[in-house]
Amino acid sequence: MAVTRPAPRRIAVVEDARYREHRSPPGHPECPERLLAVAAAIDAREQQLDRLLPRLASTDELLAVHSRAHLEAIEAAARRAPTQIDADTFVSAASYETALLAAGGTIAAARSVARGDAAAALVAVRPPGHHAEATRAMGFCLFNNVAIAARALHRDGLERLLILDWDVHHGNGTQHIFEADRDILYFSTHQFPFYPGTGDFDEAGRADGLGATVNCPLPGGCGDHEYVGALRRLLVPVAFSFRPQLILVSCGFDAHEADPLASMHVTRSGFEEMTRVVRAMAEDLCGGRIVFVLEGGYAPRGLQEGTGAVLDALLAPTPPALAALPALAPGSTLGHVVARVAAVQRRFHPGVGAA
Numbered sequence: 001m002a003v004t005r006p007a008p009r010r011i012a013v014v015e016d017a018r019y020r021e022h023r024s025p026p027g028h029p030e031c032p033e034r035l036l037a038v039a040a041a042i043d044a045r046e047q048q049l050d051r052l053l054p055r056l057a058s059t060d061e062l063l064a065v066h067s068r069a070h071l072e073a074i075e076a077a078a079r080r081a082p083t084q085i086d087a088d089t090f091v092s093a094a095s096y097e098t099a100l101l102a103a104g105g106t107i108a109a110a111r112s113v114a115r116g117d118a119a120a121a122l123v124a125v126r127p128p129g130h131h132a133e134a135t136r137a138m139g140f141c142l143f144n145n146v147a148i149a150a151r152a153l154h155r156d157g158l159e160r161l162l163i164l165d166w167d168v169h170h171g172n173g174t175q176h177i178f179e180a181d182r183d184i185l186y187f188s189t190h191q192f193p194f195y196p197g198t199g200d201f202d203e204a205g206r207a208d209g210l211g212a213t214v215n216c217p218l219p220g221g222c223g224d225h226e227y228v229g230a231l232r233r234l235l236v237p238v239a240f241s242f243r244p245q246l247i248l249v250s251c252g253f254d255a256h257e258a259d260p261l262a263s264m265h266v267t268r269s270g271f272e273e274m275t276r277v278v279r280a281m282a283e284d285l286c287g288g289r290i291v292f293v294l295e296g297g298y299a300p301r302g303l304q305e306g307t308g309a310v311l312d313a314l315l316a317p318t319p320p321a322l323a324a325l326p327a328l329a330p331g332s333t334l335g336h337v338v339a340r341v342a343a344v345q346r347r348f349h350p351g352v353g354a355a
């Protein structure tokens, strides 16, 4: 009797040379070469990936998140480029169009996963997005790619979306855009205190969105144990309480041990295990629908290893399972963080910190 093999998983990838056209001054960490490291990891797995062609985001799609004045300011900055927007954010002649392509590519990938054309997706875009506020660019970010895609999916009819932000920096823009929105839950792990200064434990959303913002600030020096533990012990119970229909990941690789900007120690295997946790949770909750969107990451090795780790965990034919949790070591950094988050979030998400 013939044995039927299961159909291979289809993972969509958005990666395009045009994302290298946005430029900052020489020596700036957010440089086009970042994408060469990401592309090397993608190219090594090319045969298992479906390339998606990006397109420009429409004005309507941008206006669902950003003010018209902000769009016009970035367009004008590109016309008189090179332009400096804040201490570390720059606009070159191609930046406006590249930023539209970043937002549009993120929407295209998110819709492909929402429709079920792809099991999951990885979107390798520049400029990054999670520091961009509704009304201004900030922290290397011009338009908030993940927020724009989340709004587009919500308008398509998805009722509940979860944004996991594991970039080493707090995504102030994404948090502020959705802090009063109960349908789009924002969960962030980040080095704290650190740039941009937001993301303390007690920031839990406001008005209708109270409980749909979850911050998990971590002291510098954390690694795989704390990152995987925070996802397993905090993200998973929050997600099971919220029950998202799709998960977007603001996927920075600047918590990597080689990153020059931050002081975390996440390894390749840490990023792979973090992805397995998110995938296991997504398989249980939302048919495995996850869209990873590049944010920061400034070490070529961190970008290449991180991208490879995410793709390998997504491509694995057998879905991972969530392992039972061992007891937390008393007095550990992770134990302290879990207790602080649980103290704030337990009234919104009863399972948090229960284990």
Ligand SMILES: [Zn+2]
Pocket (backbone or CB within 6 Å): 167, 168, 169, 252, 254, 295, 296, 297
């Ligand atoms: Zn970052």
